[in-house]
Amino acid sequence: MNRELSKESNDMNMIPSASLRERLGSAALGSSTSKTASAPTRVTTGAPAPRAAAVRGGPIDNRAYHQLKARIHEALLDRIDLESMQRLNGDQIRQELRLLVERLLEEEMVVINDAERKMLTRDIQNEMLGFGPLEPLLEDPTVSDILVNTHKQVYVERRGKLELTDVTFNDEAHLMKIIDKIVSRVGRRIDESSPMVDARLPDGSRVNAIIPPLAIDGAVMSIRRFSADPLRLADLVAYGSMTADMAEVLQGLGKAKVNIVISGGTGSGKTTMLNVISGFINHNERIVTVEDAAELQLQQPHVVRLETRPANIEGKGEVTQRALVKNALRMRPDRIILGEVRGEEAMDMLGAMNTGHEGSMATLHANTPREALTRLENMISMAAPNLPPKAMRQQIASAVGVVVQVSRLTDGKRKVLSITEVTGMEGDVITMQEIFTFRQTGVADDGTVLGQATATGVRPHFAERLRTFGVNLAPHIFEPR
Numbered sequence: 001m002n003r004e005l006s007k008e009s010n011d012m013n014m015i016p017s018a019s020l021r022e023r024l025g026s027a028a029l030g031s032s033t034s035k036t037a038s039a040p041t042r043v044t045t046g047a048p049a050p051r052a053a054a055v056r057g058g059p060i061d062n063r064a065y066h067q068l069k070a071r072i073h074e075a076l077l078d079r080i081d082l083e084s085m086q087r088l089n090g091d092q093i094r095q096e097l098r099l100l101v102e103r104l105l106e107e108e109m110v111v112i113n114d115a116e117r118k119m120l121t122r123d124i125q126n127e128m129l130g131f132g133p134l135e136p137l138l139e140d141p142t143v144s145d146i147l148v149n150t151h152k153q154v155y156v157e158r159r160g161k162l163e164l165t166d167v168t169f170n171d172e173a174h175l176m177k178i179i180d181k182i183v184s185r186v187g188r189r190i191d192e193s194s195p196m197v198d199a200r201l202p203d204g205s206r207v208n209a210i211i212p213p214l215a216i217d218g219a220v221m222s223i224r225r226f227s228a229d230p231l232r233l234a235d236l237v238a239y240g241s242m243t244a245d246m247a248e249v250l251q252g253l254g255k256a257k258v259n260i261v262i263s264g265g266t267g268s269g270k271t272t273m274l275n276v277i278s279g280f281i282n283h284n285e286r287i288v289t290v291e292d293a294a295e296l297q298l299q300q301p302h303v304v305r306l307e308t309r310p311a312n313i314e315g316k317g318e319v320t321q322r323a324l325v326k327n328a329l330r331m332r333p334d335r336i337i338l339g340e341v342r343g344e345e346a347m348d349m350l351g352a353m354n355t356g357h358e359g360s361m362a363t364l365h366a367n368t369p370r371e372a373l374t375r376l377e378n379m380i381s382m383a384a385p386n387l388p389p390k391a392m393r394q395q396i397a398s399a400v401g402v403v404v405q406v407s408r409l410t411d412g413k414r415k416v417l418s419i420t421e422v423t424g425m426e427g428d429v430i431t432m433q434e435i436f437t438f439r440q441t442g443v444a445d446d447g448t449v450l451g452q453a454t455a456t457g458v459r460p461h462f463a464e465r466l467r468t469f470g471v472n473l474a475p476h477i478f479e480p481r
């Protein structure tokens with residue numbers, strides 16, 4: 001995200017002055033600005049008194065710091081020469097802001113130490129040019145999710161673990177300004193009449209914000225960072241998410257045009273897995289992707305990406321996944337990749353899988369491979385309520401080749417729990433056989449999940465198909481270890 005933002009701020013001279021004023025000014029101050037500006041925290045030389053700003057920590061220092069920041073920021077806005085700022089690039093503006101902040105501190109005779117001065121300068125630069133207190137988190141490449149739970153509390157996820165940060169906002173209004181800045185930058189709005197918004201930032205990160213009255217304790221925002229350098233199959237093996245044998249099989253399934261459903265819970269790594277397996281699609285195939293928020297990062301030369309559109313404020317203009325899947329079918333795709341199948345589009349996707357678009361893939365929200373198929377059945381029944389259950393199951397059984405079950409375990413690690421082949425029907429029931437499985441044996445004292453992934457010993461039917469596509473797997477791959 002940050003890369004994109006700093007690129008944008010480097011292009012400042014292309015932004016008309018009204019919007020520059022808006023960008024420099026509006027994002028920063030909460031509604032309490034004027035109140036805090038006159039608050040008696042000013043410290044002049046000679047006064048024995050508390051320091052205007054101390055390192056953030058205790059609640060009083062923290063408040064004094066916020067007040068000082070708000071006051072300096074406001075003074076700065078009066079002082080800034082927008083005309084000449086227009087001609088500067090992002091780095092020059094930062095430099096200019098630093099000089100102005102230092103001059104103001106000097107004029108106001110504020111007593112702060114060097115570290116505090118640096119922090120204040122950086123925070124004000126972040127307010128004016130970026131997303132305020134979120135900037136340090138956005139700059140940190142190890143942060144994969146940022147979860148703002150009201151202005152008082154921000155969590156991040158690093159390497160699969162949630163951590164509380166010491167980042168806070170001045171107040172609710174300050175957080176609202178930042179949320180507004182983020183969503184308005186991508187042409188969305190959030191206010192009482194539309195209190196929930198989903199947006200994708202220019203760099204691909206996904207943002208969801210929900211505000212009062214729906215969010216009871218104050219505005220809440222969740223950011224799923226987009227990794228410019230997506231995980232690859234080898235990374236997943238290195239992280240212990242699966243064995244090298246499983247990786248080899250998944251790679252083969254991608255090459256051999258097996259229809260795959262990736263099943264898992266929220267944040268379990270479904271999209272990552274879809275991206276990884278799609279990476280093995282042959283470069284001469286035409287791929288059409290359909291997503292709610294485009295996240296897939298396929299490297300092939302021939303990819304057409306489609307993204308749904310939510311209804312506008314009058315409730316018009318919505319374009320659903322189903323409409324896009326139908327449209328994709330008219331685009332002569334070799335494969336259709338559906339980010340997440342959730343509703344009626346399941347019908348069209350299975351149709352595609354059954355009619356010559358082999359090797360199509362989708363993710364789906366379910367906790368076991370069996371449940372994934374049940375969910376598909378439910379989705380189809382929404383689209384075709386009169387279709388008998390057996391006919392639905394036949395469609396599913398003939399369309400889906402393999403279900404890959406992923407999960408985020410209690411220790412935060414993401415694992416492939418199962419690679420299961422769909423083999424057909426027996427009576428009214430879809431038959432499946434598990435080829436690889438993760439067997440949990442216990443939990444270590446530090447919470448680490450113990451266990452091992454292994455082949456089950458069942459030789460899959462797809463092994464033959466893989467061979468016809470030139471993927472020759474060693475027979476021992478399917479033997480239990």
Ligand SMILES: Nc1ncnc2c1ncn2[C@@H]1O[C@H](COP(=O)(O)OP(=O)(O)OP(=O)(O)O)[C@@H](O)[C@H]1O
Pocket residue numbers: 144145227231236239241264265266267268269270271272273414415
């Ligand atoms: N095997 C893995 N090991 C480590 N990190 C992973 C793994 N798979 C995914 N991740 C990371 O976990 C986060 C969530 O992954 P991803 O977006 O693929 O999950 P998802 O199941 O699609 O989530 P959602 O339900 O929100 O769509 C990402 O930051 C991703 O980089």
Ligand SMILES: [Mg+2]
Pocket residue numbers: 270271272340
């Ligand atoms: Mg996903």
